Amino acid sequence: MKSRLLLFLLLSATFVNAQEGLTLAKLAEIEVQVDKQALKFKDSLIKRNAGADFSLDNEFETDIYRAEKLADKKVEVDYSTAGMTSAIVDLNKDYNKLLNKYYAILMKKLQPKDQEKLKISQRNWIKFRDSEDELIGIITKTEYSGGGTIQSNIMAGRISDLTKSRLYFIKGHLNQFVN
Template sequence: MKNRLLLLLLLLGTFAHAQSEISKTKLTELKAQVEKEAAKYKDSLAKAGGSFSQPLDIEYKTDVYRIEKLADKKIKIDYSTAGMSNAIYELNSDYDKLLNKYYGILLKKLSIKDQEKLKVTQRNWLKFRDSEIELIGIIAKEEYSGGGTIQSNIRASRISDLTKNRLIEIKEHLNQFLD
């Protein structure tokens, strides 16, 4: 009898703390929490001075902090394989938005002639990214990877890393400018 009661209590505890999908209301709450945390982070960067004292550096670091913190909070709520993959794919989408933002800033800093070179380079990177995503999908197949549900997380993470790395490259180009 005691064993059954203990088992029942353990099961109830497990279900009470089980992962759950993120509702729109919860997502709004998470975004509000992240905004507060990002504001504090931004203030700490501004106060720290040094290499983070440039407004664009502070903005960039805060932008990245914001989207990564939101992804982290989403994963803590829905830590199922599908939940983690969704959070990572959404993180990739957010990296892509930041990539477009900082690409636009870099584009405006260049002469018209040099803007064309950046546009060609970015189009080439997009072709590379799409080709690499295809390869990532192929390698994630069961016949090569051994399969398993974790492959969706690995695939999502690798795709997200592609976009994040390009964002970092664009920001490094921006770092070359003396403002």
Template sequence: MIRKIFIVLLLTSSFANAQVELTPAKVAQITNQVDRLAIKYRDSVSKKFGEKVMSLDTEFKTDLYRVEKIADLKVAVDYSTAGMTAAIVDLNRDYDQLLNKYYGILLKKLKGEDQEKLKLAQRNWIKFRDSEILVITTVSKDQYSGGGTIQSNIMAGRISDLTKERLFTIKNHLNQFIE
């Protein structure tokens, strides 16, 4: 009898802590929750630096906070290997959107021929990124990495890091400007 009760309790606790499917409705709920948190975060950063108008630095920190918090909450809901990989892939997409946003801001701050230099650098970075992704996917093959489902997470994380690093490079260029 005690054994049956133990098994029932064990199964009940397993179901209580089971991951939930990350449905579009759940993603929308997470996004809405993070949007509210991002506003509080932005306000606390602005207040800390005594800003009356939000600075580009505060906007950047808030944007970064938002996309990373969404990824964290997605993983908290679906912490399977596939769920983590999907969250990292989405995070990379979000980093790429931020990269495009801040690249556009930097491009507008530059004049004619200097814009062309930035465009060339970005095209070259895209070629580098694409080449590096080929290397990342190659070394993630079972014959080199030893395999395992975790390789998808490692590969997605390394690809996401490429985009995040470029985003920070663009932001560092923006930091050079005197406002």
């Protein structure tokens, strides 16, 4: 009887402390929360700039804030290794969307004769990223890293950092424009 009671208590404690899981409904709820926080964040940037026109900067910072806050909230709900990896992979997808957005803005600012240089640069970066992704995959193998489930987080994080770095690089190019 005591062993059954102990087993029941252990199972109950596990159930009570179980992770909530990231359902579609929970994700939608998180996105609404993050959108509200991002709007407040953008308002604070506008207020901080005292009316000066930093609209592209504000938009960029708000976009980054939103993507990273969304990843943080996903991890708060599912803090398992798989949940963290999934949040980082999603963060990389968000960075990639932002990279495409700011690449398109940069493309529009360039004269047609100079747009080809940006296209070549981006294609070369994609080749670099893909080869670096492959190397990261190799280095995180058990035979080199010692293994463990944390390697998936490390790998996803390093890949995400590559995309974020390129995103900031593209934004740096945009900062060069005078108008």
